[in-house]
Amino acid sequence: MSQLANEHGAINLSQGFPDYESAPELIELVNRHMKSGKNQYAPMAGVIALRERIAEKVKALHNSEYNPDTEITITAGGTQGIFTALASIIQPNDEVIIFEPAYDSYAPTIKLLGGLVKPFELQPPDYRANWSMVKKLITSRTRMIILNSPHNPTGSILDENDIKELISITKRTDILILSDEVYEHLIYDGRTHLSMARFPELKERSFIVASFGKLFHNTGWKIGYCLAPAILMTEFRKVHQFLVFSVNTPMQHALADFMANESNYMELAGFFQEKRDFFTTLIKNTRF
Ligand SMILES: Cc1ncc(COP(=O)(O)O)c(C=O)c1O
Numbered sequence: 001m002s003q004l005a006n007e008h009g010a011i012n013l014s015q016g017f018p019d020y021e022s023a024p025e026l027i028e029l030v031n032r033h034m035k036s037g038k039n040q041y042a043p044m045a046g047v048i049a050l051r052e053r054i055a056e057k058v059k060a061l062h063n064s065e066y067n068p069d070t071e072i073t074i075t076a077g078g079t080q081g082i083f084t085a086l087a088s089i090i091q092p093n094d095e096v097i098i099f100e101p102a103y104d105s106y107a108p109t110i111k112l113l114g115g116l117v118k119p120f121e122l123q124p125p126d127y128r129a130n131w132s133m134v135k136k137l138i139t140s141r142t143r144m145i146i147l148n149s150p151h152n153p154t155g156s157i158l159d160e161n162d163i164k165e166l167i168s169i170t171k172r173t174d175i176l177i178l179s180d181e182v183y184e185h186l187i188y189d190g191r192t193h194l195s196m197a198r199f200p201e202l203k204e205r206s207f208i209v210a211s212f213g214k215l216f217h218n219t220g221w222k223i224g225y226c227l228a229p230a231i232l233m234t235e236f237r238k239v240h241q242f243l244v245f246s247v248n249t250p251m252q253h254a255l256a257d258f259m260a261n262e263s264n265y266m267e268l269a270g271f272f273q274e275k276r277d278f279f280t281t282l283i284k285n286t287r288f
Helices: 004-007 024-035 047-060 078-089 106-112 131-135 160-172 228-243 247-260 269-282
Strands: 072-075 095-100 116-121 142-148 177-182 204-213 223-226
Touching: 004 204, 024 247, 047 072, 047 223, 047 247, 072 078, 072 228, 078 106, 078 142, 078 177, 078 204, 078 223, 095 106, 106 116, 131 160, 142 160, 204 228
Parallel strands: 095 116, 095 142, 142 177, 177 204
Antiparallel strands: 072 223, 204 223
């Protein structure tokens, strides 16, 4: 679709990338770290300063603690985090529940690993999960549920009731959660992103995937991270070590420096809200 859009000069909504640049300060920081010789392999789990800044961000936004040594790993983008989390858990014939329409990497990755995709079809107009129907998809072989809030492509978000239902259906099971939170800041009108990190009953069974490409508008850099309790992160790193080993060094240092200034992520909700409001004003009188 992107190739076709380029050929025809169409507005391309088929991939999640912005039409504005990353902060000049962040680009300058990458240059500075490259020039100062930060050009060799980073540690397998990621540059520690960056993992520390991520821990601070999660604490500030969700009042939740992750240990930078054992519970945070830098990945080559959100997609690699998703693949690695699935590969570290899914065995042949394990069932994974996904909510469709879904980001296009989930189903092929599950199938590649020999797992079975159990889709729940989200319905218009609000594209929310119907938990009594979701419950019917759960069997003794259900290994994982993949969540994506805010949701690509519909924009729906999990609310308090969804969280209550999730806690209830996973209680006394060993079902794990893969929570794709790459759009955590695309949340509007004063609502709060309900990260799995906020709820101890869900946090203990969750891999949370995030993307710096989405966070700081540089999808081509392909850097992200994964959060998980140490027991899950140990398994994640066994795959990560041989899938990518380690991620781009100078950009990790630059992101760590950039995140030292909290306002660079705390102000993202307002930044996106302004764009969203502008867009909704423009399409107000169209059939969309
Ligand atoms: C829901 C969702 N998850 C993950 C990703 C991948 O993020 P990254 O570019 O960091 O791999 C995307 C990209 O469009 C996405 O839409």
